[in-house]
Amino acid sequence: MSKPKIVILGAGYGGMMTAVRLEKELKAEDADITLVNKHNYHYQTTWLHEAAAGTIHHDRTRMLIKNVINTKRVKFVQDTVESIDRENKKVALKNGEIAYDYLIVALGFESNTFGIKGLAENAFAIRSVNTARKIREHIEYKFASYNNDPDAKDSDLTIVVGGAGLSGIEFLGELVDRIPDLCKEYDIDPNKVKIVDVEGMPFVLPPFDRELAKYAQNYLESKGVVFKLSTFIKEATPEGVKVQKKDSEELEEIQAGTVVWTGGVKANHIPADSGFETNRGKIQVTEDLRYPEDDHVFAVGDVAVVFPKNAERPYPPTAQIAIQEAENLAKNIKHILHGEKTEAFVYKPKGTVASLGEKQAIGVVFDHKLTGKPAAAMKKVIDDRYLLMLGGVPLVLKKGKLNLL
Template sequence: MAKILVLGAGYAGMMAATSLERNNEPFTLINKHPYHYLTTLLHEAAGGRKEPMQYTVKIADVLRKPTSEFVQDEVVSIDREKKVVHCKGGDQAYDYLIITMGWISEYFGIPGMKENSMSIQNLDTAVEIRNHIEREFQTYLEDNDDRHLRIVVGGAGLTGIELVGELCDWIPKLCIQYNIPKSKVDLQNIEAMPSILPMVSESLREVAARALTEKGARLRTNTKLMKVDPGVVHLDGDETVEAGTIIWTGGVRANPILTEAGFTVDRRGRAKVNEFLQSVDDSNIFIGGDCAWAEEDGRPLPPTAQFATQMGPVLANNVTSFMHGQPMQPFQGHNLGTLASLGSEIGVGQMMSIPVKGVIGGLAKEVSKIKYLWQLGGVRLAVDKTNEVVHL
């Protein structure tokens, strides 16, 4: 029997795994943790909205057939010639491979950024940010150094702005908890581009900027981060900002294992695939999510959760078809819009080109969580997890 390996339990990997299960195809899923975490909600975990583990789904609660094997291990490298995946706990042979191993932060060569900042890459790093900010508030009570209360978030894309929104909601609670005047806290969002949230319309950007500013954030666009030293951000114009917390959300690139395995990759390290999400270098390997360099009308698709979720079933169905000599189906991404939360109550975004904002925008974001849980695990999972991750 041919062996299918699925590497990574992110959005694309889990949707591929559940689809393989529905196709009655035996497979092995390899993932570092025994859970799938909701990557697009990690800003909530970092910003103190709910307990971090509430943003996880146990893999065993989703994959229930005896032919669906889960191996908790960390992938180290891929030997395409020998058809072996090397993991920390041992080797795994394969006949067909689905690679959905996610991303790492992209630092764009900014000196010191990687070494001297934190980033939201997974649940562990989200928890690290959350705990670090709370420790900074505690330390302020010991030495009254204002730097402990200064938070710099680099990047004003979706993750950066949503994190700022969560922090705007959490900071007043921390101030009450530690008896610190809210006016002492300085939350800065620094962005080199002229505006925030480039994926939504200009009018919605203005709504978001106004809402966050009213909540106390300082949005500094057209401001370039030049270098980061421990506790110090250097900006263009020789300005420096001393901060106890420095968080980078400015970009992502694919897992470096793809480049190391010799795949044809783009400048962000994503492996090139054909219209069937099949590697152009190896017909027995299919690639999805943030790892895939997929194009539509000659333009690369952005590494978003909605495209990763859509890729999952196509990956599974095309692997199944390829194994059995059946025609494969091309992947066609459907951009359903973008929703950005600005804290727990409000948001902005576009749903099928329809703009939403304020409380309606926030509600739409919460409903999108239920939709994904239903896609992943049906009514049972949606009912079980809604109270944990949805704020209504």
């Protein structure tokens, strides 16, 4: 009898952890497992703000998939998913198709520009290794050109960041570390560089404790970041952005050489385009992470939305949740293959830390508020813990951060 075919789409936190856990939960005779991803590498999305600012090389954020999974147990297919055909249990890829008995959708997130005029064309987004590398090179090019290009303007040295959520604040933290080095390297007066953050809410880091969020804002302001709160980007142009303060009619123009939008993400478009019922573009799954209309389809990570029991708001889209969902799903797939009852997914919060560059951070870990160096060290522990779960001590030694402390 042929073995059931399990196909995982996407090798982000959700897809990779599902593959690695299935490898452990299942015996070779239980199922054939295939992982499909558009690149041959897995990357740490939560480190991309560092690669984008240039405080770490982008290669630190990524690892070859074949070096992490056991390719004798999990077949890896490098291809781009184009659509999902649930009726015929097939996935269309750019270079072929793949049939499944059980499908795990883990295609992650895309940047959401909310239809703001010119943003898609004129702003960068921190979304992948490629976009992070492009941002780093663009900023570096602006600095390198400043003293050489006769048309260079002071505003070429202005960087506007849209959004003061987790990724925006973490990116600002890296920028304030990186800019002094860039100024030294390209003989630029640091006073000429401006970093402006534009945020629609009246405060930064909306989901965080207010006192910690204020600490982050004060720290970044002490390093020269200017926050424009209760202010909305109305348009991005090749010259910068046009912004409007809440309750004001006036548009203010901020000329900038670089605009980076971190103000929102949405689910990967493929499930909705393939006819899945979605909740704001996300696959709303049951508590065992199953698509309600199809017992053979599951979703984890940012492409999925899960509501805790009796809650009105879903779990937020985070790497921590994607990883825990993947652990739960691998167990449930084993239960299903063995004819057992599945287990509901229950998120166990371990805390959240936002980095503010190499040596500063804020966060709450096991109900304890942390700031400064202890928080920065905790962030590195969190980063390395994931590597340990994924690839054991060898991966921590190769890619980890604590050895750099």
